[in-house]
């Protein structure tokens with residue numbers, strides 16, 4: 001299923017059978033002392049690979065860098081991480097969304113007619129990805145589906161950050177990457193403290209994780225089944241850089257409305273001396289990455 005591991009004739013065969021490509025999105029960020037940093041990426045990869053195994057399609061290389069820090073993230077970071085080093089792989093919204101458009105271009109040019117983007121990092125950033133995807137779809141005849149994993153099971157499970165939902169997910173997928181005993185490190189100077197672990201993480205279990213992941217997978221497989229019916233590999237002429245830059249200009253014009261560019265309505269302000277203060281209100285500079 002993995003694009004990076006397929007030979008050309010295998011790729012063409014899989015694509016002819018199901019011209020759907022999956023993009024797993026996540027990042028490295030702390031989920032308490034108890035969890036590996038890559039939780040978000042790992043669950044997105046699992047969902048994409050299992051869906052491709054069951055329904056067909058090809059899984060693109062994962063994207064392990066994602067929007068963090070800006071807008072609503074800033075106060076959240078102050079509350080959940082404080083002034084500690086989060087050791088994370090966050091990038092600015094404009095860098096992410098610009099690259100995202102080029103990822104969509106690569107998929108369309110490679111012959112895919114439907115693109116499934118699964119983000120293990122949620123909380124609002126997926127809205128901006130959808131905004132960019134909408135702009136792309138106005139110009140290119142492909143179907144782009146963007147969801148975070150909690151959105152796949154809305155009404156059945158509530159997503160969280162490093163709580164009973166997420167810690168259970170990793171306990172099921174990669175029990176070797178969870179060590180609940182490491183929670184004791186929270187009190188040690190220099191450890192980073194709680195590192196965003198939620199209080200209900202102690203209720204996490206592999207059984208709960210399995211139920212959540214299977215529900216996410218069922219929902220995703222139903223979506224992809226629907227998308228692939230009658231779908232053929234794309235015969236659209238290759239999209240050039242200039243076209244992507246035109247789409248990017250359109251996305252950039254709405255930068256002030258990006259979900260990741262501002263605090264939530266009514267969200268507390270970031271403290272003046274916090275390391276996160278500069279990121280609270282984000283605006284791209286020179287069409288790119290400033291804050």
Ligand SMILES: [Zn+2]
Pocket residue numbers: 031039040120121161162166
């Ligand atoms: Zn997470």
